[in-house]
Amino acid sequence: MSSEAITLGLANQWGPILFGIIYGLIIGSKIDSEEINRAKYPIVLISGLLIAMALGTYPEYQWTLFDHVIRISEAFISTIIGLFTMMLIRRQ
Amino acid sequence: MKTSEFEQGRNIIMGVSLFLFSFLVLRTMYIFGNSIIPGMSHLYNLYSGNIAPNIITVILFDFRGYDTLGETFILITAVITTTMVFGWGSLKGYKKKEIPQMTEKSTVIQKLISFPMSMLLVAFGVTVILGGHITPGGGFPGGSVIATGYFLSVVIYGLKKTPFRFTHKFLVNLSTIGALIFLLTGVVGLVFSAYYHGTGYYLYNTGVDPYQIINVGAFGWDNILDYPDPTHPGVLPYLNIGVGFNVLAGLSLIAMFLMEAKKDE
Numbered sequence: 001m002s003s004e005a006i007t008l009g010l011a012n013q014w015g016p017i018l019f020g021i022i023y024g025l026i027i028g029s030k031i032d033s034e035e036i037n038r039a040k041y042p043i044v045l046i047s048g049l050l051i052a053m054a055l056g057t058y059p060e061y062q063w064t065l066f067d068h069v070i071r072i073s074e075a076f077i078s079t080i081i082g083l084f085t086m087m088l089i090r091r092q
Numbered sequence: 093m094k095t096s097e098f099e100q101g102r103n104i105i106m107g108v109s110l111f112l113f114s115f116l117v118l119r120t121m122y123i124f125g126n127s128i129i130p131g132m133s134h135l136y137n138l139y140s141g142n143i144a145p146n147i148i149t150v151i152l153f154d155f156r157g158y159d160t161l162g163e164t165f166i167l168i169t170a171v172i173t174t175t176m177v178f179g180w181g182s183l184k185g186y187k188k189k190e191i192p193q194m195t196e197k198s199t200v201i202q203k204l205i206s207f208p209m210s211m212l213l214v215a216f217g218v219t220v221i222l223g224g225h226i227t228p229g230g231g232f233p234g235g236s237v238i239a240t241g242y243f244l245s246v247v248i249y250g251l252k253k254t255p256f257r258f259t260h261k262f263l264v265n266l267s268t269i270g271a272l273i274f275l276l277t278g279v280v281g282l283v284f285s286a287y288y289h290g291t292g293y294y295l296y297n298t299g300v301d302p303y304q305i306i307n308v309g310a311f312g313w314d315n316i317l318d319y320p321d322p323t324h325p326g327v328l329p330y331l332n333i334g335v336g337f338n339v340l341a342g343l344s345l346i347a348m349f350l351m352e353a354k355k356d357e
Contacts, residue, residue, distance in 0.1 A: 043208070
């Protein structure tokens with residue numbers, strides 16, 4: 001029925017991470033980060049991590065911390081990482 | 093009417109091409125009955141729930157892929173129309189008048205929070221796009237969310253000082269790339285269905301395994317990179333990505349032109 005030609009990519013758990021970083025790099029390449037200073041970086045990162053935990057879907061990305069199950073939305077956090085990576089590259 | 097040699101040669105090539113095209117169309121119509129696999133649609137309806145957990149995505153991109161393709165190009169047409177009406181001369185780089193600044197109206201709190209909020213909105217939009225085949229959402233809502241993030245920062249900081257320095261060319265390229273992803277994914281389906289079934293179907297959902305027969309993925313890598321869901325959505329996520337690029341760039345371009353349009357009043 002099928003050829004299974006394009007299973008690499010979003011058809012596995014590395015797809016959202018990869019494409020999230022690609023999206024982050026593409027959009028981050030156009031960010032000129034004058035409006036954000038170094039004091040805001042950790043706040044935005046921690047906020048992004050909290051929202052990613054709230055949006056977590058896949059059971060593969062879960063850990064147990066103090067008897068609580070924690071999940072991470074890998075697309076969200078990888079996009080944040082891609083954005084910040086490109087901003088740091090542009091600041092050099 | 094006198095024609096030069098160059099035009100005559102061009103006319104001959106045109107005539108031969110038209111003849112070949114007509115012959116192929118006539119032949120296709122003649123053998124059309126042999127090209128249809130009987131029962132294909134019935135089986136597909138039966139197993140459609142196994143393609144992706146989100147049945148709306150299956151209907152939107154698989155059953156009605158042409159419809160979504162048309163919607164994508166409707167958006168491009170809307171962007172072109174907006175460009176012609178409001179943004180004339182912007183793409184050619186004519187001398188612009190002073191761009192209106194809105195930073196005077198923004199308060200400190202707005203300036204402080206809107207850029208981080210825009211970044212989080214971009215990330216949320218990407219999440220909606222990439223999870224479109226298993227969760228509520230998809231390319232169109234995700235692209236709209238990203239464009240909302242861009243528009244938020246444009247409204248607060250103004251077009252000149254916005255941190256998102258999208259240019260016209262970048263957005264036009266992104267929109268075109270999104271539409272091209274959709275078109276070329278359709279060609280991939282055409283090639284692979286022609287290879288496996290003998291008949292090519294444009295926008296065929298390549299890679300779907302509704303019968304759960306094939307457990308090994310492309311090049312045998314599926315064991316290493318295992319998919320969390322029991323089914324394979326095929327090319328639906330890539331169509332989502334293409335639509336997402338197209339929508340985010342198209343809506344941002346419309347917003348940018350409408351912001352710039354004030355200067356010519």
